[in-house]
Amino acid sequence: MLQTLLPILIFAALAVGAAGAVRRTRLWRQGRRTPMRWHRLALMPKRYLNDLHHVVARDKAIAHTHVATAGGYVAAMALALVVHGFGWRNPILGGLLLAASLVMFMGTIAVNLRRVNPPAKLSKGPWQRLSKSLIAYSVGMFLVSLPLVGVAPTVLGGGVLAIVLAAVLVWGLLEMVVGMGWGGPMKHAFAGSFHLAFHRRPERFDDNHPDASPKKTHDVHRGSRSTALFPLDLTAKTLGVEKPADFQWEQLLGFDACVQCGRCQSVCPAYAAGQPLNPKKLIQDMVVGMAGGSDSRYAGSGYPGIEVGKHHGGPSDAIVPQLVEAQTLWACTTCRACVEECPMMIEHVDAIVDMRRFITLERGETPEKGAVAIDNLIATDNPGGLDNASRLDWAADLELPRIQDRPEGVDVLLWLGDGAFDMRNQRTLRSLVKILRAGDVDFAVLGEEERDSGDVARRLGDEATFQRLAERNIATLSHYRFARIVTADPHSFHVLGREYGAFGGDYVVKHHSTFIAELFDGGRISVTAPAQAESVTYHDPCYLGRYNGEFAAPRQVLAALGLEVAEMERSGYRSRCCGGGGGAALSDVPGRARIPDMRMEDVRETGATTVAVACPQCTAMLEGVVEPRPRIRDLAEMVADALVEPTAAMNATSAPSQSREEEPA
Amino acid sequence: MPQPEPQAAAGTPHDVKTAVLVSSGRHPVSGRAGRAREDARAVEMGLSLVGADLSLVHAGDPEQASLRECLEGYLGMYHGLDDDRDGQLSLLPLRAGEDALPLLAAWLERSGVRLALTGQRAECGEGSGMVGYLLAERLGWAIATGVAAIERCDAESVTVLQALPQGQRRRLEIRLPCLIAVDAVAEAPRQSAFGPARRGRIETVDDLLPADESRLDTGSADWQWQPARARPKRLKVVKSTNARDRFKAAAAKSSASGGQVLTDLSPEEAAEKLIDYLRAEKILAQDDQ
Numbered sequence: 001m002l003q004t005l006l007p008i009l010i011f012a013a014l015a016v017g018a019a020g021a022v023r024r025t026r027l028w029r030q031g032r033r034t035p036m037r038w039h040r041l042a043l044m045p046k047r048y049l050n051d052l053h054h055v056v057a058r059d060k061a062i063a064h065t066h067v068a069t070a071g072g073y074v075a076a077m078a079l080a081l082v083v084h085g086f087g088w089r090n091p092i093l094g095g096l097l098l099a100a101s102l103v104m105f106m107g108t109i110a111v112n113l114r115r116v117n118p119p120a121k122l123s124k125g126p127w128q129r130l131s132k133s134l135i136a137y138s139v140g141m142f143l144v145s146l147p148l149v150g151v152a153p154t155v156l157g158g159g160v161l162a163i164v165l166a167a168v169l170v171w172g173l174l175e176m177v178v179g180m181g182w183g184g185p186m187k188h189a190f191a192g193s194f195h196l197a198f199h200r201r202p203e204r205f206d207d208n209h210p211d212a213s214p215k216k217t218h219d220v221h222r223g224s225r226s227t228a229l230f231p232l233d234l235t236a237k238t239l240g241v242e243k244p245a246d247f248q249w250e251q252l253l254g255f256d257a258c259v260q261c262g263r264c265q266s267v268c269p270a271y272a273a274g275q276p277l278n279p280k281k282l283i284q285d286m287v288v289g290m291a292g293g294s295d296s297r298y299a300g301s302g303y304p305g306i307e308v309g310k311h312h313g314g315p316s317d318a319i320v321p322q323l324v325e326a327q328t329l330w331a332c333t334t335c336r337a338c339v340e341e342c343p344m345m346i347e348h349v350d351a352i353v354d355m356r357r358f359i360t361l362e363r364g365e366t367p368e369k370g371a372v373a374i375d376n377l378i379a380t381d382n383p384g385g386l387d388n389a390s391r392l393d394w395a396a397d398l399e400l401p402r403i404q405d406r407p408e409g410v411d412v413l414l415w416l417g418d419g420a421f422d423m424r425n426q427r428t429l430r431s432l433v434k435i436l437r438a439g440d441v442d443f444a445v446l447g448e449e450e451r452d453s454g455d456v457a458r459r460l461g462d463e464a465t466f467q468r469l470a471e472r473n474i475a476t477l478s479h480y481r482f483a484r485i486v487t488a489d490p491h492s493f494h495v496l497g498r499e500y501g502a503f504g505g506d507y508v509v510k511h512h513s514t515f516i517a518e519l520f521d522g523g524r525i526s527v528t529a530p531a532q533a534e535s536v537t538y539h540d541p542c543y544l545g546r547y548n549g550e551f552a553a554p555r556q557v558l559a560a561l562g563l564e565v566a567e568m569e570r571s572g573y574r575s576r577c578c579g580g581g582g583g584a585a586l587s588d589v590p591g592r593a594r595i596p597d598m599r600m601e602d603v604r605e606t607g608a609t610t611v612a613v614a615c616p617q618c619t620a621m622l623e624g625v626v627e628p629r630p631r632i633r634d635l636a637e638m639v640a641d642a643l644v645e646p647t648a649a650m651n652a653t654s655a656p657s658q659s660r661e662e663e664p665a
Numbered sequence: 666m667p668q669p670e671p672q673a674a675a676g677t678p679h680d681v682k683t684a685v686l687v688s689s690g691r692h693p694v695s696g697r698a699g700r701a702r703e704d705a706r707a708v709e710m711g712l713s714l715v716g717a718d719l720s721l722v723h724a725g726d727p728e729q730a731s732l733r734e735c736l737e738g739y740l741g742m743y744h745g746l747d748d749d750r751d752g753q754l755s756l757l758p759l760r761a762g763e764d765a766l767p768l769l770a771a772w773l774e775r776s777g778v779r780l781a782l783t784g785q786r787a788e789c790g791e792g793s794g795m796v797g798y799l800l801a802e803r804l805g806w807a808i809a810t811g812v813a814a815i816e817r818c819d820a821e822s823v824t825v826l827q828a829l830p831q832g833q834r835r836r837l838e839i840r841l842p843c844l845i846a847v848d849a850v851a852e853a854p855r856q857s858a859f860g861p862a863r864r865g866r867i868e869t870v871d872d873l874l875p876a877d878e879s880r881l882d883t884g885s886a887d888w889q890w891q892p893a894r895a896r897p898k899r900l901k902v903v904k905s906t907n908a909r910d911r912f913k914a915a916a917a918k919s920s921a922s923g924g925q926v927l928t929d930l931s932p933e934e935a936a937e938k939l940i941d942y943l944r945a946e947k948i949l950a951q952d953d954q
Contacts, residue, residue: 234859234863238860239859239860360856360858360859361858361859361860362744362858362859362860362861363744363745363858364741364742364744364745364855364856364857364858364861365745365856366856371856374856375856375857378697378699379692379694379695379697379699380692380694380695380697381695385694386694387694387695388695462859464859465859
């Protein structure tokens with residue numbers, strides 16, 4: 001009886017599942033269309049086995065579980081199609097099918113163990129059911145395949161047992177095949193495969209990309225750090241994303257690939273601070289908007305302070321505020337921790353900025369201080385509304401060389417950034433100038449011709465002001481000759497280096513930590529050993545680390561200073577944001593805790609008395625934490641204090657590099 | 666006087682044709698053209714009164730490079746309203762040596778405007794603060810200056826709150842048509858958004874008046890122009906050790922600090938008071954009997 005039933009069941013499941021898949025595809029294609037590149041489907045297996053697996057493998061146990069379960073399932077399904085579906089009852093194939101089901105079953109056991117007391121980041125509901133369905137499928141497939149190798153009596157083919165077995169298998173097939181097309185938890189496999197193939201940032205999978213990470217270990221980022229925001233066509237009919245259908249279809253597809261694993265939720269600084277943002281819920285809300293309906297069936301953690309089940313959306317309905325509250329979007333610091341952590345390579349930050357663009361450019365509802373900053377940028381080219389001619393006031397006694405006086409060109413153009421107006425950051429800049437002079441670097445500044453890079457305007461969604469600033473800065477820079485730009489501001493570093501390219505500005509931009517590390521490597525500056533041992537930790541700025549992959553240089557600089565870094569638990573690519581990026585310091589969404597306070601707690605756990613920073617924004621946020629707390633010092637300040645003055649160095653030793661080698665590195 | 670709560674506009678102000686006279690602003694730090702601060706508040710007041718029915722008018726030199734960007738700043742405020750209509754602005758081209766007054770008056774008359782809002786003083790150009798008064802005189806309209814809020818408006822009249830020093834407000838009932846000059850304490854203007862700014866329509870109206878002698882500003886021809894200098898501020902030395910007094914002194918408008926309203930005095934008493942005041946201010950010497 002089972003022999004006649006099995007092919008019917010398998011083909012019926014496939015047919016119904018395929019019908020659901022067609023419907024699902026239509027949902028994605030509601031988004032803005034882009035030219036279809038079918039050949040990209042061929043890229044999917046490599047992207048799955050290589051790039052996706054490397055993110056999953058940051059948690060070894062989960063990686064092994066998923067390999068066993070998914071690998072077992074794919075093999076068992078393919079073999080079942082041949083053996084049971086087309087009736088090629090080969091004992092060898094039957095044996096393989098049994099083995100595949102067994103492997104899947106073992107993975108399934110691990111899945112179920114994890115689901116006994118699931119961690120808070122996991123979604124329950126259908127995902128809890130999936131763990132049981134996996135057992136049903138693997139056990140059912142194993143038992144119905146036993147007769148193929150002659151182990152089980154053929155009695156299995158009839159009677160009550162057969163009916164029970166068929167029922168178990170039907171449950172498994174409904175979840176694993178039908179559910180894949182009709183939006184059950186298994187849709188992640190279907191949507192995820194297409195998402196990997198048609199990902200909007202193909203560079204992320206390109207290991208041969210010029211800025212791909214050179215080392216291929218498990219936990220480094222693979223492929224390129226494709227982190228520049230996409231330029232917005234300012235002549236489009238509406239600007240930004242108002243309703244789900246305004247997203248590009250690849251974005252909708254990406255949202256649908258979410259497995260609700262909650263890795264984003266556990267790294268999101270805004271979520272941890274009790275601000276009304278949860279990246280996982282946001283992506284699920286986008287799925288709700290795409291498919292239409294309410295968020296009441298969501299079975300995970302919601303936005304802190306906002307009840308689940310009260311919001312609803314549709315593909316052509318405005319997202320804010322019916323589906324997502326504006327506060328949720330403004331709480332994001334654009335730190336990219338969620339994107340970095342997402343095993344499905346979903347681009348949360350792009351989606352948030354797209355929706356912010358609509359709010360700012362069409363609705364004019366940027367949070368108040370953000371709107372003031374934008375108005376100031378329009379009127380004075382800096383977010384503080386200060387006289388741009390006062391950009392060099394802090395350096396009145398330094399006689400900084402102006403690039404206007406150097407028509408022959410200079411080696412380094414020192415980009416000051418808006419920290420030039422901030423008294424705290426002026427200390428950093430003065431230190432940096434001291435280092436450049438000690439290293440005999442040929443540098444100059446733009447002075448009052450420098451404008452804000454446009455970073456904050458862009459993250460607040462004001463693409464128009466960003467593009468205006470970018471075009472003006474690029475026009476200014478085109479008048480002068482320089483080999484590279486050095487800046488102490490990771491936000492300027494990112495925007496000038498990665499985002500101006502789309503507007504015709506291609507520059508070699510270096511963050512000051514990279515440049516100082518090079519000065520050390522070239523033996524151009526030398527430092528004295530610290531008088532007393534100091535315990536130091538280093539806070540990775542998001543726009544330097546996660547956005548641009550520079551984790552090594554700052555640590556190299558600290559090592560050159562003879563300091564040992566006591567790393568925080570969240571450091572490197574997992575560094576926690578200071579709370580100051582993406583205009584979040586301006587929108588200032590209330591929460592339970594302040595993000596910089598949480599970060600300072602991370603610092604305290606290391607026992608460090610000093611936290612080294614490399615970003616004016618991080619400096620400001622962390623110094624805002626009430627005393628007593630560890631000291632906050634920029635790398636440039638630490639190096640400048642330890643510098644051996646060039647004249648002194650020349651008197652002491654003939655070779656300046658020699659003294660450096662004596663340092664404990 | 667108890668401070669009345671600013672109320673939302675009641676009644677049906679929509680049948681009162683309302684317009685805002687906007688000028689090109691000058692940023693106090695950078696000198697860049699943009700929305701003028703008081704005019705932007707006037708537009709905010711107009712939008713919250715009649716929504717997208719509000720029309721804008723500007724008389725200026727259409728050849729000026731930054732003009733369009735500056736006017737788009739006002740048009741970008743047409744959002745968050747009941748309907749999605751785009752903003753519209755009538756641009757009255759003004760050639761060198763021409764006076765804006767006759768054009769503005771002719772436009773207001775032709776378009777049937779009964780409530781005109783404006784800032785109190787332009788941020789550049791002559792900046793005389795006289796446009797409102799001269800227009801009202803020419804049209805025979807009422808004028809109220811220093812208005813902080815419009816409380817009510819119907820087809821016949823409008824009730825406004827006029828800002829007085831030290832946060833005081835005076836309620837005025839004004840018969841339409843009238844011209845209202847908005848004070849800097851009125852509701853802050855909404856953000857100017859790029860999308861609505863780009864979609865707003867700027868319509869050039871150049872058939873209002875024949876180009877003849879009457880449009881020329883004969884007075885200004887003989888003027889000598891020089892950049893304005895900030896006037897030195899009189900130092901306010903507050904000797905009090907008490908925070909409340911210092912706060913009051915800081916919050917007071919200089920024009921009214923320490924003032925007194927005296928009513929029902931005989932002429933002799935009034936003269937006595939005035940002489941006392943002048944002595945206190947050391948304008949009359951103590952022995953000057």
